[in-house]
Amino acid sequence: MAVIAFSYIFTGIYGLTWAPTAWIYAAEVFPLKYRAKGVGVSAATNWIFNFALAYFVAPAFHNI
Known part of the structure; x- marks a missing residue:
């Protein structure tokens, strides 16, 4: 659950800065x-x- 929360936080901060x-x-x-x-x-x-x-990333991760 924490990984999902931090992914959203990272995406939000990245979208506002870089x-x-x-x-x-x-x-x-x-x-x-x-x-x-x-x-x-x-x-x-x-x-x-x-x-x-x-x-392409999701199928690539699935095939790994």
Whole structure:
């Protein structure tokens, strides 16, 4: 039970501290001319990898 509680606490704290860093960095690293496309590609890549992790990690742990 404690592991589940600490997982929720960790996820909440991570979501408020480190998780937005990728979005802020992507918005600041591109020049103004390419910022919209760059942030769009960054966001799409982020969502694709999040989907891949959510889709493949559970079966991978099951097969171990």
